[in-house]
Amino acid sequence: MVRTGRGSGRDGRPTLEQVAARAGVGRGTVSRVINGSPRVSDRTRATVEQAIADLGYVPHRAARALAANRADAIALVIPEAEARLFAEPYFSGIIRGVTAELADTDIQLLLTLIRTPKERQRFGQYASSRRVDGVLLVSVHGDDPLPDLLTEIGMPAVMNGRRSGQESFPHVDCDNLGGAQLAVEHLLGRGRGTVATITGPLDMYAAQCRLAGYREALRAAGREADDDLVAHGDFTEESGHAAMRALLRRRPGLDAVFCASDLMAIGARRALREVGRTVPGDVALVGFDDSSMARHMDPPLTSVRQPMEGMGRAMTRALLAEIADGGPERPHLVLPTELVRRSSS
Amino acid sequence: MVRTGRGSGRDGRPTLEQVAARAGVGRGTVSRVINGSPRVSDRTRATVEQAIADLGYVPHRAARALAANRADAIALVIPEAEARLFAEPYFSGIIRGVTAELADTDIQLLLTLIRTPKERQRFGQYASSRRVDGVLLVSVHGDDPLPDLLTEIGMPAVMNGRRSGQESFPHVDCDNLGGAQLAVEHLLGRGRGTVATITGPLDMYAAQCRLAGYREALRAAGREADDDLVAHGDFTEESGHAAMRALLRRRPGLDAVFCASDLMAIGARRALREVGRTVPGDVALVGFDDSSMARHMDPPLTSVRQPMEGMGRAMTRALLAEIADGGPERPHLVLPTELVRRSSS
DNA sequence: CTGGTCTGTGGGAGCGCTCCCAGTTGTGAT
């Protein structure tokens, strides 16, 4: 049977064909108008746009995707291990940034949590079957096979953060080193003489950077490096508590601590309270992340804020550009961090 | 030109047709196998499944959606005003529940933030153009037109929470009343004689329920209602602080407070500290939500926990059922809450 | 006036799948 040319879709919604009929033009022309092709005269364009408005026409996503071989969707992939981070301004900010940037693009955001190897594999299939046009990766670990997989199948992707100093995968990160520097300079500027630090897990690049920033700030101020002032944690509250106790044992005279995460600052605060030290009287405290907890600590915690929403936006912009241009250039962005001063320092 | 019958798709991925050829059957049969139709002999099914495995065939989502007139996707709609809630276990839990339930269904999750009336309208179009099969609504306000719109266009949907006691829209809620009761009974059980409460904004049904639970628990214990023990807040920290001060003014002798949100408990805690009352020594404190802050307060806050993940799962299950059956029954689920005891009480 | 651009435009073909209608075969009753 030959194309019937009937005027509207299965659910009663108007189709391209119907718009074309109403405007008195061909399907191709309507398609061109919708896709913003320049090869349409202004007169025709106006007519078609009127018809679209009259009919309340909305393009059918699946039909479009099938014909054009694109999905008009991108995926935000989150390893479940980090889903706890949801309870942080982190994801909130990223997601807001991403959705804001997507708001007038007609591109859908797919949320994908990966919690098992099986799901990871499933996502690989997804990606290979082109059900998305691009992928946003969040909190990627050093041994995650996903980036390589995506590169291999030529799927546009951008990750948040870096796995190392010479990350070749397209990424958007924040200036961890600069933020740590800011924090320590601030402490020094408040007249603190002995500034210690509690680091994150040093197999993570972000933690390395924060430590490097601490060292750099001290060096710039002409202080000597003192390894006794460096205690190691793993970003958890408990590790912050333990590290603080170790620090107090080694250097009872310290009067300031820069913690590489707010959670560790909470642990450190508890350790200080246990030995009767006041904050900021005896010891000034600065955290990192500016999480919701920071604002509600007693006293409220000075902390280094990452531009979450900005990162979300930047990642999305970079990804869309890569999708559009086939992007030969792999974006490497590092956004500035900012010190939020509260009364703990 | 007649169908070419060529064996693989544009990006080199195998198509249904290719699977059919390899299995030596027709397209229809492969389709039936994929969609789990019973009208296929076991022998044929096995052959086809082998071919699918051999070829690594993955159905093309858009083609399927176009042909079958469904989207294989549901939307999770979040009013931007509540995006701050992202920074709470709330969304984290809901999303985890939803994705967990979706994990082996091949249905995609679309995240939709609505921040402006324009975006709301845009989402209306989305919904009407059947680009999703169903909608999950989160934190719906009494005056939100979305539920009615969805009902009108016959789009399956489930909301989280209720707008009133006789909510007719399909919903999954948690037992706010029961949770409040639990909290107050717990306080009474610890020998507290004068239990006050700080309510949420009473135009919200959840806040009404929590107040009703407070009253019910007191009544059940044979206590007289005393309106001086009820102070009103709006779920924010500042309002909790103000309410606590008012309470102390009116009933200096109170020895316990049930706060309808953790944030208000934080404010209340601050007010207590300011007048030198200890927690839980002088005044026992219980919050609601079991947010991340609760655990990190000093002392850690006893709080009523909502089954976030459970609600996410329940909503999803209900929605999928509605999509599948055309669901004449509109689910009305209320999940139990739970008291998490910490040292503030 | 002719031949060559250069815009604009129409519409055939086809994307990969599902739906459904005809077969085709196998089975049991007559």
Add this chain to the structure above:
DNA sequence: ATCACAACTGGGAGCGCTCCCACAGACCAG
């Protein structure tokens, strides 16, 4: 052996769109 009926199966038609080829006119140089 014959017929009715069920259980399976093949493949045409079509979902609504984009791509692209062909072609109509407008315009200009020679």
